[in-house]
Amino acid sequence: MQATGFPAPIRLRSFDRARDAWPLDPAIIHLNHGSFGAVPTAVVEQQDALRRKADLSPVEWFPRIAERVRAARERTAPFVGARPEDSAFVPNASAAATVVYNALRLESGDEILVTDQGYGAITMGAQRLARRFGATVRVVELPLLGSDDEIVERFADALTARTKLIVVDQITSPTARLLPTRRIAALAAERGVRTLVDGAHAPGLVPDAAAVAGGDWWFGNLHKWPCAPRGSALLVTETHDREELWPLIDSWAAQESFPTRFDTQGTIDATTYLATPAAIDFIENEYGWQRARETMAALADAGAEIIAEGFRPYADEEPLTPLPSPVPSMRLVRLPLGLGATREEADALRMDLLDETGVETAFTSFRGIGYFRLSAHLYSEASDFEAFVERCIPKILQRAGIRPAASVIIP
Known part of the structure; x- marks a missing residue:
């Protein structure tokens, strides 16, 4: 049965069906854009052309790579509400966090605050930083359905005279909700505490994501919602001590200032950075970013309802989890008890x-x-969510020891 009330397949300016703009395998159902993104064919082709240019004349390409990266940075930074001179390209969010962690100096007994909704790799980096100096990492527990006021109050209660750094997500990866990072950072600044904002999911979903985040440092992935090639992210900061930030690779720009020293990284494949403006422009020119956010929200809401309805006959609690501060493209649907109890x-x-x-x-x-954390982008269609209900829910129920019905009705 076809889902009713679901948005019709999205049409782009150059494509009657948005899905045709992405080179996704039609044999696979794609309901996880949020983890690794998906690159439009036009952007893949542009990156391939750049790689071909590098291969045709390496001696022309690499000595001039810094000016090319700088030009891409100048076009990309405004998309997140940042100035190019405050922004550096890095391979991904974890690399940005590592750059910041490497610059910090703590003392024995100092504290770093993270949350129980933070991204694991970023938290692991904070733990490594703490070990270097004999500091400690303390976890602030945030209620899943807590209001912004409750979230800020948890941080206010957690801050102590020993707290030196807060690491907090702008959009949480495991729970897909927006956190009030600007208020948290302002509270921290009043206490002399610095804040690192993990905006991995924010570019494209939050307008001017870096500008509205607050904090001392912000970073965000461009290969997620903006659909840039994988391995493209920005680190943004206006801090007084940003000259202590260094790329993960020392190269010939090491004596340059921030962010110029990040523009040259030896012979890495910088085409991920260079093709990023084309990805941002692709969405804007084909559909419009504000409209894209609104459409992704409608797709996510409709998809979540289809999947939650598939679970409801077997659930002892409402599967659809209504987060207080949802983001446009991701929703949570609770699994039967006992499944997915750990990250592993x-x-x-x-x-x-x-x-x-x-x-x-x-x-x-x-x-x-x-x-189940569903993700929707412009290429998402009702049939994708129907396929989850028809193919995945019976197997999930079997794993939970629940006998599924002979057929599943899709609303």
């Missing part, structure tokens, strides 16, 4: 279902409860 179990379920059903998914875990 959630990741294993993702890969098992991909192998068994041909559906790309994202499962997350928060406080022992597993969730």
Whole structure:
């Protein structure tokens, strides 16, 4: 049965069907844009042309790479509300966090505050920083359905005289909600505490993401929602001590100031950076970014309802999780009790279902409860979510020891 009330397949300016603009395998159902993104064919072709140019004349290409990266940075930074002179390209969000961690100096007994909704790799980096100096990492527990006021109050209660750094997500990866980072950073600044804002998911979903985030440092991935080639992110800062920030690779620009020293990184493939403006322009020219956010929200809401309805006959609690501060493109649907109770179990379920059903998914875990974190982009269609209900829900129920009905009705 076809889903009713679902937005019609999106049409772009140059494509009657948005899906035709992406080189996604039609044999796979793509419901996890949020993890690794998806690059439009036009952007893939532009990156391929840049790589070809580098291969045709390496001696022309690499000595001039800094000016090319600088030009791309100047076009990209305004997309997140930042100035080019405050922005540096880095391979991904974790690389940006590592750059900041490497610049910090702590003392024995100092504290770093992270949250229980933070991204694991970023938290691991904070733990490594703490070990270097004999500091400690303390976890601030945030209620999943807590209001912004409650979230800020948790940080206010957690701050102590020993706190030196807060690491907080602008959009949480496991729970897909927007956090009031600007208020948290302002509170921290009043206490003399610095704030690192993890905006990995924010570019494209939050207008002027870096400008509105607050904090001392912000970083965000451009290969997620802006659909740039993978390995493109920005680190943005106006801090007084940003000259202490260094690329992960020392190269011939090492004596330049921030951010220029980041524009040259030896012989890395910088085409990920150079093709990023084309990705941003692609969405704007084909559909418009504001309209894209509104459309992704409608797709995510409709898709979440289809999937939640598939689980409802077997659930002892409402599967659809109404977050207080949702983001345009991602939603949470609770799994049957006992499934995805840990990150490792959630990741294993993702890969098992991909192998068994041909559906790309994202499962997350928060406080022992597993969730399906659905992602929608302009190429998402009702049939994708119907496929999840038809192919994945029966297997999920079987894993939970629940006997599924003979057929699943899609609203």
